[in-house]
Amino acid sequence: MRHERSARLLAATLIATIVGGCGRVGGSSSGASATVDIDGSSTVFRISEAAREGYSAINPKVTVVVDNHGTGGGFGHYLNGEIDIIDASRPANPDEEAKAKAQGIPWTRFNVGTDGITLVVNPENQFVKSLTVAQLKAIWEPGSKITTWKDVDPSWPARKIVFYSPDNDSGTFEYFTEAIVGKKKQQRDDVQPSSDDNTLVNGVAGDVDGLGYFGHAYFEANSNKLRAIPIQNGADDAPVLPSEATILDQSYKPLSRPLFIYVKNSSMRRPAVLGFLKYYLENIVELATKGGYVPPTAEEREANRKALPADGDVSTPTAKDAA
Incomplete structure (x- = not known):
């Protein structure tokens, strides 16, 4: 480098x-x-x-x-x-x-x-309608036992999830782990990391069981080959998709960031x-x-x-x- x-x-x-x-x-x-x-x-x-x-x-x-x-x-x-x-x-x-x-x-x-850090899946994945912050923590935290979609929700298929993440030097990685896991730079090890957001985009776009996250602009530029997942912040909150409006008014929580x-x-x-x-x-x-x-x-x-x-x-x- x-x-x-x-x-x-x-x-x-x-x-x-x-x-x-x-x-x-x-x-x-x-x-x-x-x-x-x-x-x-x-x-x-x-x-x-x-x-x-x-x-x-x-x-x-x-x-x-x-x-x-x-x-x-x-x-x-x-x-x-x-x-x-x-x-x-x-x-x-x-x-x-x-x-x-x-x-x-x-x-x-x-x-x-x-920006609003955006969780994405492959468009062929139509069963994940939304994810709660608690589910995201369980998925991404260090030592997570979740390996298949069925581990997240019993009604989802028992197919192995393939994880895509920014690398350790990334501010997106640091912000996401603090907001979701509760500890900076701490997440599960079995991920496909990259410093290049386009590599992450292509990874999820090419993998029917891919799950990844990156800045909202990279989703918007590739929305024809990715699907964004609404995030439910609290038990009584409705799931919210990242958009200009929800990022600006901070209703897209907890992943809106300056x-x-x-x-x-x-x-x-x-x-x-x-x-x-x-x-x-x-x-x-x-x-x-x-x-x-x-x-x-x-x-x-x-x-x-x-x-x-x-x-x-x-x-x-x-x-x-x-x-």
């Missing part, structure tokens, strides 16, 4: 050198760099990639590199001084915050949308990064929608605007620097 990232950064640096007369490697500045490096969540990747495409069309002299090695991988690259922006499908954890503070590399957090980018404060002093960030936030409604997610609310967009430095002066920390 590190070799792949180094190759991409080298390619981006060569391009930036040709079109802008300057470049950077591994996140370090070399004059007025024309490269912006982003890594992290495969969920937020769709929004940042839309931003990259749009900004490249109006400012081709700035090379924006967007990778998707998972939220945890993004924070790791940031703490190694390799990137400017983290795509995050969960908030930074206390350890990540402490390391950033200790290393003197504070960030500012911006909300870029809301999406973020974390931007290195020192990087915002560079015109290339600040210009890209301003474009990103000014167009976030369109970008989040294009990515397949619910855009930030008016209140969230106003909070983003207040946190964004007008001229790149980030010497005075904002309220969101260590959020």
